[in-house]
């Protein structure tokens with residue numbers, strides 16, 4: 001193994017051995033261990049613009065973007081300054097602050113979109129939490145408290161964080177590790193979650209016909225991005241909303257990954273441009289909304305949100321909820337993420353998608369570029385995938401050699417075929433050319449697998 005400068009990768013390997021003595025698997029989140037691509041994870045020490053640098057001084061064009069938050073590019077000076085200024089005023093107060101209201105107002109404003117039915121504004125109230133996991137966990141508790149029902153529907157291959165009820169047939173790290181679920185989840189809790197195939201409305205109708213008056217909520221990724229990218233079929237989210245509402249249940253649209261990345265009003269807002277209007281009851285946000293700091297949120301109908309304590313009977317709390325430093329990062333990031341930024345993300349993504357596809361086609365590698373707005377992933381199959389079973393049927397073995405050829409050439413891709421690729425507004429021509437130059441050799445490696 002050698003670095004982009006030809007020097008042996010020593011330091012990363014030594015650090016990984018050392019980390020494994022004190023941290024399970026050497027990592028604090030499983031996919032970081034490179035389990036499905038093999039090799040030594042890079043220990044990063046700096047991230048700036050479109051680039052990350054490892055402990056050996058190797059620089060990589062980054063297509064992970066901290067798994068989404070870095071839409072503006074890493075360490076954007078205005079965001080760093082906002083964080084520094086907030087930190088200087090105090091790291092955490094454990095009390096209410098003016099900036100939390102500003103962020104809640106900004107989220108409400110951003111989650112407003114024009115549709116054929118007029119202007120829709122489904123997010124009336126917002127609560128800030130620290131992780132996407134907390135946001136979805138709270139949204140589900142809220143839906144149960146509001147409806148007085150217990151059952152939850154989720155979709156196979158969708159990932160909503162690691163709370164007990166959501167780990168059945170989940171995407172992201174569970175897909176990467178081929179884990180159907182997690183040990184440590186009591187059977188009675190797992191039994192409260194019904195897992196259905198994605199993009200199959202009949203499966204949803206059947207579940208409601210059987211258990212309708214016991215189903216509290218359906219949770220769905222706005223566009224599935226944790227089994228690679230698998231967009232909803234046109235009109236799917238709208239039809240789902242209708243079925244759910246007819247049965248008196250709530251629809252939770254998880255925009256932790258897509259929110260404020262796929263467009264100004266997330267995938268929900270983007271989907272209204274050419275599809276029917278729909279009004280989810282609750283949304284969850286994370287990643288971009290915290291600008292790279294630990295911050296996430298849930299929001300939705302005031303009538304539902306007001307079921308949260310202190311107004312209502314559903315409890316949720318957090319020592320670091322609405323942390324002032326995290327809120328400063330989120331506010332600065334959202335304020336800078338204007339329509340020009342989204343246009344840049346779309347353009348960068350489109351250019352990259354076609355370059356990847358051309359390189360793979362030139363080597364005769366069967367593939368499909370799966371996309372949801374500016375998010376995309378490579379599926380190693382000629383047939384587009386619309387659900388988890390199809391995603392799992394691809395030639396996944398072609399990804400590790402592709403990944404490592406790119407890494408050797410100084411491009412950091414997600415270390416799993418089941419993850420989306422993330423572009424940033426800092427991916428300029430120089431960064432894109434480095435990626436594009438690396439593609440032919442990587443495509444050859446994939447073809448030879």
Ligand code: PMP
Pocket residue numbers: 067130131132133134136159160161162172221226254255256257286287296
């Ligand atoms: N929902 C979705 C759609 C996600 O992509 C993720 C994380 N990738 C989560 C929830 C969980 O967020 P967190 O990792 O911040 O707990």
